[in-house]
Amino acid sequence: MKKTVLVFSLLILALLLLFQFSKYTVISGDLNIEYIMAIIAIAFLGIGIFINKKTQKQPETYNDQINLQKVEELGLSKREYEVLKEVALGLSNQEIAEKLFVSESTIKTHVSNLLLKLNAKRRTQAIQISKDLNII
Secondary structure: OHHHHHHHHHHHHHHHHHHHHHHHHHHHOOOOHHHHHHHHHHHHHHHHHHHHHHHOOOOOOOOOOOOHHHHHHHOOOHHHHHHHHHHHOOOOHHHHHHHHOOOHHHHHHHHHHHHHHHOOOOHHHHHHHHHHOOOO
């Protein structure tokens, strides 16, 4: 938070300095107004590019290797594993059922089995456990 306030304070200060400089140059008659506007535009372009690079998050590096041995150790069936991946995407039971062409009660059964096998109480906890075990 302090860093954000500092950055914006410096931007406001830079703006004030640019405007004071442009006011001085117009009064003294050294530069035409077009040059002043071009300098201000270039300055803002540079500031925008700088802020964009600073605020862009670097993609987190995930280990793309799925631990299939751990899936087998947990005793997850192929269909339960498919349901787990869909749950991790945030789909509801009905959406998963439609996607996998099964009934919603079948998905509820698979989710219940997943929660038991992963020793989780909620879907979100099952997802977190799965990520920790590197199976999704």
